[in-house]
Amino acid sequence: MIKRIESPQNSFIKSIIQLQEKSRNRRQSGTFVIEGLREIELAIKGGYQLTTLLYQTDIISKDQLAPHLSHKTELIEISKEVYQKLAYRDTTEGVLAIAETKSLNLEDLKLSDTPIILVAEATEKPGNIGAILRTADAANIDAVIIANPKSDLYNPNVIRSSVGCVFTNQIAMASTEETIEYLKAKNINIYCATLQDSTSYHTRDYTQPTAFVVGTEATGLTQPWRNASTKNIIIPMSGVIDSMNVSVAASILLFEAKRQRDFK
Template identity: 30%
Template sequence: MARPGRREITGFSNPTVKALRALRDKKHRQRDGRFLAEGLRLLTDARESGILPSTLVMASEREAHPLLDALEADVAAAGGEVIETTPDILGKITGKDNPQAVAGVFAPLPTDLEAIDRTAAPIFLVAQALRDPGNLGTMLRTADAVGAGGLILVDDCADPFGVEAVRASMGAIFTVPIAQARWEDFLPWLRSGPGQLVAASLREAVPYRGAPYGAPCFVLVGNESRGLPEDYEAACDLRVTMPMKGRADSLNAAVAAAVLAYEVLDAVG
């Protein structure tokens, strides 16, 4: 029996299970206006950022934890739903064979460019056509680590609210502002106020160490396989390159963003 205040679900065919499982697909996330996040640490980061899930799903076989108790109490106080189910059903919902003990359903966060305050920090990350959700989540984590004012996703990027991206962000999905825009909208927005656009590039680029960075600095990386379009690079204020001393001709996009972000942070942070 579930504790009072919780709803117990024991069947895989339950309509709620099917609806929550469907949130792993982008079309259902967009249709329902909700996304999934999994893990006590991640949900605690959300709670500490003032963001609570509308639905909290907990595995019946789990260890007691004061943070989970606080999360459940806050969700219930806010009028949210608390569900208790088996680890197998929770795994079906999240798509993991070994799921964590708790998951939450959240409303999408704002992603307009207006959500980005360029005075909030000396550094921002920008990704163009980033297709791998793991890379996107890693960039969010990097943005949080360097105190960036946000991550701006330009053109057709992976969905930041997909399960893999949320998981890879390690909670940064709730701490770092996100914006999504086409290049033709992003560039005029950037030029409407202060901001230096710096691209990781191989075209007429200067060494990334000691380059003349200025705040606020928008660090731009391109698609994992194609890099940045030439006209996008031409529109940048500064193009920098990192040395490749082995056989590899480039770094992973998220890794390049992290290396460059810390160099910029050292210069303008």
């Protein structure tokens, strides 16, 4: 018999709201919330284990959810009031899931022989992280590494702004020092997007193992990256300001690498 929750004041529903709002709760429980059928489908495809699936019967049926269930997944009906309390969006098909987090260690990354990696240092805004992950998915690169992370990868705003690409990319989180050591151990060229001692990005050869490193718009990259860089690169700009959104810069660099490899 399927469990049903009617009240937004239910203790389990309150715990889900805490998961949505507090990174500490996600970290301690090793779980997080996914909203929306498309995002849930991508998470399952990406190897994430769902512990609970909550659905609003006026919007979606149990039969529609059957392909997304495993013997480890608890199915719970929720009332319209509960769904409205939990859902951030009106267009998420009446379903949410609780999933187990994954390891985000560098050692778990599986790379090709000539990888393309994007490193984002200290990116804080969930919207920027989400946009970076969408770009990484579109370019089909090997991995994204978030160095010196300032935001929780499983923040609902990251999942939402990435339109589920948090589940389609290989992602690791580590300190800047650990990331540099990892890249050098694997003989991956490091191209740092920075103003200092730079050459135009399109003059370099990215057909060999390549890591692009981007920093925040406010402070740029820290000194260890500049010291470790194979070459500093810059995107020439003709306007008044001297910086662009980090996700836009990442897009330009990644697709230049893809262009070079497509026409090699």
